[in-house]
Amino acid sequence: MRILLTGGAGFIGSAVVRQLIRETDHEVVNVDKLTYAGNLESLAEALDDPRHHFERVDIRDADEVRRVFEQYRPGAVMHLAAESHVDRSIDGPGEFIRTNVDGTFTLLQAARAYWGGLEGGARDRFRFHHVSTDEVYGSLGPEGFFTEETPYDPRSPYSASKAASDHLARAWHHTYGLPTMVTNCSNNYGPYHFPEKLIPLVILNALDGKPLPVYGKGDQIRDWLYVEDHARALYTVVTTGVIGETYNIGGHNEKQNLEVVHTICDLLDEMVPKAGSYRDQITYVADRPGHDRRYAIDASKMSAELAWQPQETFESGIRKTVQWYLDNQQWVNNVKSGSYQSWIEQNYGERA
Ligand code: NAD
Numbered sequence: 001m002r003i004l005l006t007g008g009a010g011f012i013g014s015a016v017v018r019q020l021i022r023e024t025d026h027e028v029v030n031v032d033k034l035t036y037a038g039n040l041e042s043l044a045e046a047l048d049d050p051r052h053h054f055e056r057v058d059i060r061d062a063d064e065v066r067r068v069f070e071q072y073r074p075g076a077v078m079h080l081a082a083e084s085h086v087d088r089s090i091d092g093p094g095e096f097i098r099t100n101v102d103g104t105f106t107l108l109q110a111a112r113a114y115w116g117g118l119e120g121g122a123r124d125r126f127r128f129h130h131v132s133t134d135e136v137y138g139s140l141g142p143e144g145f146f147t148e149e150t151p152y153d154p155r156s157p158y159s160a161s162k163a164a165s166d167h168l169a170r171a172w173h174h175t176y177g178l179p180t181m182v183t184n185c186s187n188n189y190g191p192y193h194f195p196e197k198l199i200p201l202v203i204l205n206a207l208d209g210k211p212l213p214v215y216g217k218g219d220q221i222r223d224w225l226y227v228e229d230h231a232r233a234l235y236t237v238v239t240t241g242v243i244g245e246t247y248n249i250g251g252h253n254e255k256q257n258l259e260v261v262h263t264i265c266d267l268l269d270e271m272v273p274k275a276g277s278y279r280d281q282i283t284y285v286a287d288r289p290g291h292d293r294r295y296a297i298d299a300s301k302m303s304a305e306l307a308w309q310p311q312e313t314f315e316s317g318i319r320k321t322v323q324w325y326l327d328n329q330q331w332v333n334n335v336k337s338g339s340y341q342s343w344i345e346q347n348y349g350e351r352a
Contacts, residue, residue, distance in 0.1 A: 002027040003238070004074035006059055006107065007081030009038035011193050012131070014046075015231040016078065021046040024235075029072045031065075032081060033058040041331055042192040059103035062110065069114040076127040076238050077111055079104065082165075085196055086135075086158045090289060093157035100161035101168070104130070108172045108180075115178060128180045129238040130169035134223070134248065135159035136184060139292035146184070147298045148246045155290050173244050181241045183234065185249040186297045190227035190317065191324040195335060198257065199318070202264045203325045204332060206278045212265070216287030218258030221294040225251035226317035229310040236308045247306070250297025253314035258282075263314075267322045 003020065007013035008030035020028050022045075032038050034056055046052050053072065057064045059081050081103060083089065083096045111128050118126060137146040138153030152167075154160040166182050173180040189199040202212050233249045241247060255263075265278035302308045312320070325332060333339075 001075040002029060002072055003076050003078055004029045004031060004068065004072060005078045005080065006031045007038075007079075008032050008054075009034055009040055009042065010080065010084070011037070011042070011197075012188055012227055012230060012234075013080040014039075014042035014192055015190065015227045016080070016234055017043055017052065018046050019228065019231045019235065021049045021052055025051075027051045027053070029053045029055060029068065029074060031055045031057050031059065031068055035083070037084065037194055039192070039194075039335065041334060059107050060098060062106050065106055065110040066113065069110050073114075075122070075125055076129065077107070078129045078131065078234060078238055079107055079169075080131045082162065084158070086156050087196075087288065089156055089158035089161070093161075096157050096161040097164075100158075101164045104165035104168055108168055108178065112172060112176050112178050126179055127238055127241075127243070128169070128172075128178055129234070129241070130166065130180060130182045131234060132162050132166050132182055132184045133159065134184050134186050134250070134295050134297050135292065136163040136166060137295075140294040140296055142294070145296045145298035146248060148184075148248055148301055155292055170244075170246075179243040181237055181243060182246045183237055183249055184246065184297075185230055185233075186223035186225050186251060186295060188225050188227045188230050190321050191328070192331070193227070193321075195332070199260065199264065199321060200325065202261050203268070203322055204336075206265060206268050206281060207272065207325075210281065211283040212261055212278070212281045213285045214258055214261055214282055215285060215291060217284070218256060218261065219293075220257050220291060221254050221296065222257065222260075223250045223295055223297050224253040224255060224260070224314050224317070225249065225310060226312035226320075229312055229317075232311075233302060233308050236302075236306050240306055242305075247302050248297050248299050249302055249308075250299040251310045251312075251314070251317075252299070253317075254294075254296050255314060260318075263318055264322060267319060271322065271326065
């Protein structure tokens with residue numbers, strides 16, 4: 001199969017691309033605009049594989065998206081391209097609406113036109129898999145879990161834009177019959193995570209001797225999923241999921257943010273000992289406006305119907321993640337210095 005995957009230079013998309021090239025015979029058409037979050041260095045060995053085709057395309061560019069569909073004639077779409085950072089969405093929501101809502105609309109329209117022209121088995125097999133977040137469900141109290149039936153209640157510009165795009169994907173199924181599926185996933189962590197997000201930020205700031213910022217009291221609860229487990233789940237859904245269905249994907253790892261930061265500090269105390277503990281670098285900062293208290297996912301549909309289970313516990317996954325950042329200083333340095341961007345500019349032209 002040839003899979004058209006959007007956002008394949010990002011954190012999760014690159015994990016899916018690496019896994020598809022490493023573990024399957026499929027071809028990947030990687031459609032990515034290469035924003036600040038796109039980093040081709042995250043594709044490692046997949047980048048030069050003949051089964052990997054990179055297209056630097058903005059998903060809002062209808063002509064270019066149509067060209068990609070016609071040129072590669074994919075058997076499935078995995079749609080991950082998005083603006084993804086909640087803090088950035090609070091500072092500048094416009095780009096989130098334009099990429100997450102308009103971009104998804106443009107992609108759905110192109111997929112619909114292309115799928116409409118398919119016949120027989122190719123038409124029956126085609127899938128459009130829209131990748132989303134559990135943040136669309138809002139915030140939980142101390143009890144309960146998000147299920148696929150939980151009503152939408154997005155609170156941030158990011159989650160509102162993702163909620164809108166989920167509705168579009170479902171509407172294109174109900175209205176036009178496009179074979180869409182939606183997945184909603186909890187917080188991911190793991191290798192190649194851009195250092196603006198909590199876990200890589202804490203690891204790298206700790207090693208640099210910088211403060212480790214914790215929002216409010218650090219008592220917000222998130223469910224953490226190792227990115228390679230998410231990549232396997234996405235592949236499971238696109239190949240065996242049921243058209244029109246939604247699947248929640250989670251790691252069964254609810255942790256308070258402060259617990260996460262403590263765990264990283266304790267691992268670093270063990271792996272890179274220094275005088276005193278890395279915990280001494282923790283500083284409490286003003287809470288994010290409208291910060292959701294707790295997210296927790298009920299992923300039982302994924303395990304009961306598609307036989308998917310996460311392989312990593314938080315303890316095993318976070319150890320691997322800290323080790324990865326220690327072993328991959330070059331990737332980290334290139335991200336921090338911005339040199340990954342100059343390399344992209346030299347090879348692919350200026351960033352938009
Ligand atoms: P990311 O920010 O690391 O990567 C996003 C990628 O999309 C980048 O490579 C970027 O260049 C590309 N992109 C952005 N705008 C584009 C545009 N207009 N056209 C083409 N490409 C564009 O994001 P991520 O963390 O890998 O998340 C991937 C998807 O998974 C997103 O849809 C996100 O909402 C969803 N998700 C993420 C998490 C998480 O914890 N990171 C959890 C649940 C769901």
